[in-house]
Amino acid sequence: MRHFPVFLDTDARRIVVSGAGECAVAKLRLLLKTQASVAVFGENPDRQVLDWAAKGRLRWVPRQIAAGDATGALLVYAANAEAHADARAAAIARDAGVLANIVDNLDDSQFITPAIVDRDPVTVAIGTEGAAPVLARDIKRRIEEMLPVTLGRLARVARAFRPRAERLPPGEARRRFWSRFFFERGPRALADGGADGAHAALVTLLDEVAAERTDGHVALIGAGPGAPELLTLKARRLLHGADIVIHDRLVPAAILELARREAEIVEVGKTGFGPGWKQDDIDALIVAKAREGLKVARLKGGDPAVFGRLEEEIAACKAAGVSWEVVPGITAASAAAASMGQSLTRRGRNTDVRLLTGHDTTGFAEQDWRSLARPGTVAAIYMGKRAATFLRGRLMLHGAADTTPVTIVENVSRPDQRIVPTRLIDLPEALEGIAGPATLMLGLAPHDAARAADIGIDLKEAL
């Protein structure tokens, strides 16, 4: 984003336009909608400029802009439609420390004016970084169709009413109130009874919504391994509708951005071993927020049902009588297999696949080592980094070949994804320098013969 959109306060400020011809008139049509006082410099003015000047809507100065004319101004527009004059005007602005725009010259401008949909006080600004004016116009047309022309008037009535609407709890109830006003009751009331009618509709609607009980809800959502594209549509929808998002450390910013801007975002990260939120406190927070009537999105990395303490959170919801649902996500093992171009099961190789954890609450986790050590076994080992030496020892003790392929998949689906194929014997060393979340794919090599051969894995056996 090279150009950052902001809304400038034009009240009691001055905007200077250099040029008084046709090109200036197009900009002036917009600028005259603001509260700024507008000064136009230029010889040979367009008739429209003279007309506006006569009506006192702008001040026309019948000469070219000169040093000092921009001092204290909010913005300068160079609209001479002539490169030399525009450059001069921009230099005068620069000397005065004022931002300048040269009409139709993106590169020499310090700001650009977006395409605008005006439903004052609702203003929609559309920018395409100058890349596609046609696109901007098309988007503008669509937004204009979407926003009824009465929206501006409704918004003014609503603005005055806002303090009274604070009687409703923030979140879902307030949203319901405003959305019903703007899109159902308001337009009708305005048509029938003008601004007074719209105000009366607000009063009635507020009582109505206040009387409706809003039920909180907890959605325990799988956020997938990190790439926003790997979210389910349902996860996206619930995330967008949530009043509060309570997420694990594994959920990246790119996914949290899909929440509404007003939504509260709370990270309840548990670092594997270090300090962090206690499960009881997380359970208590989820339940407390749902009891306030909020829609809670409890976002967990991967699938919530895989090493995600899902049971505890469901139990807490049930005990509190709070409604809940589980939304599955793509677990790290699935994403890791996909990144390797591999299948988790394969006819003739393995008829089952296991998801293991390297450690549990008491330390390194014990497993059915004898079956895991059998050739052809495929297992995805979660949280296995610290347990690597232990895993290697146990597996080899139970007969696993030291050349058994293991693939370390770090940060799967994220921009910094790394796939490190190795052999069981080399596993702890291969993990050195792996700092992100990693899943160890036991019994699987990447679908990439060259790399497998490099590290001495017999692909015929490994695949």
Ligand code: SAH
């Ligand atoms: N519920 C999650 C797992 C949580 S346990 C899921 O279904 O994926 C945390 C472990 O998951 C990490 O230690 C790591 O082994 C694995 N993991 C989570 N995200 C990962 C990612 N983007 N890349 C690789 N492994 C990941």
